[in-house]
Amino acid sequence: MISEEIKKIKERFSEKEIKAELINFLIGQGKLGPHDILINEFTIDKHARRADLVVLKSxxxxxxxxxxxxxxxxxxxxxxxxxxxxxxxxxxVTTLKHFEKVEDLLPKSIGLIVFDRGTFTFKKRGRKKLVSKRDIFISMMTANDLKKLLASNKIPVKSLRRYDMEVLVEGLNSGLVRDYTLKSIGEKYRVSSKRFFDKIDEKDAGPNDIEILSPYRKAEVKYNSVSEIEMLVEGLDLI
Known part of the structure; x- marks a missing residue:
């Protein structure tokens, strides 16, 4: 559901406004829900790139x-x-202004969604290809993640230097490394994602709600149960 108030104010939407409306659209389409992990501004490639929204689902x-x-x-x-x-x-996700140029720039495997005056339209569905390269997942883990992964597989760690642990993880099954990486990412962002869905609680998300997705805004949050505090501690351990 698109915010009628925003539609009346203007037809040009900022990135944050489109982001909020995209979240509402994905929820409405059944592609996103409270049991999924929603991440805002997810960094990859040694922090050289930052994806606007990332969803961990199934x-x-x-x-x-x-x-x-x-x-x-x-x-x-x-x-x-x-x-x-x-x-x-x-x-x-882009607007009519950029649509044609974006379509020319994108590889065929990437999907394209056009946002126009409050409405999202799939122009290209793209293709899904599960990532399987160990080095990609290794780069997405912290040194502590690497240490825990090796310990869980009973692999002795003689050196805590990141490079040395990466070499050991390279010897593990790629599917195992993938599963552990996605799990560790999910744990890191679980608190902020849950906080976001609790806040919107069946209402439309607004641009200001996006800030709730930051995993670093913990000092402003009141925790009402032991389980929420335990989730916070787990998240901090993985940062």
Whole structure:
């Protein structure tokens, strides 16, 4: 459901406004819900790239990159080329202003969604390809994640240097590394995602709600149960 108030104010939407409306659209389409993990501004490639929205759902990781009327497309080709290596499926969400140029820039595997005056339209569904390269998942883990993964597989760790642990993880089954990485990402963002869905609670998300998705806003949150505090501790341990 699209906010009628925003539609009346203006027809040009900022990235944050489109992001909020995209979340509402995905929820309405059944592609996103409270049991999924929603991440805002997810960094990859040694923090060189940052996907606008990432969804962890059914042990898959999907990305949504937004290009509003106020954005340029200078970085889009580089972003798209990286995203297909890191995410099982990627969508670019853009406006009529950029639609044709974006369509020309994107690889065939990336989906394309056009946002126009409060309405989303799939122009290209794209293709899903599960990421399987160990080095990609290793780059998405912290040193602590690597240490825990090795310990869980009873592999002795003689050195805590990241490079040395990466070499050991390279010897593990790629499916095992994938599953552990997605689990660790989910744990890191579980608190902020739950907080977001609790806040909107069947209402439309607004642009200001996006800030709730930051995993670093914990000092402003009141926890009402032991389980919520335990979730916070788990998340902090994985940062």
């Amino acid at each position: 042990n898959e990781i999907h990305a949504y990159e937004i290009k509003s009327d106020f954005d340029n497309l200078l970085r889009l080709k580089g972003q798209a080329d990286k995203y297909i290596n890191y995410f099982d499926k990627t969508f670019v």
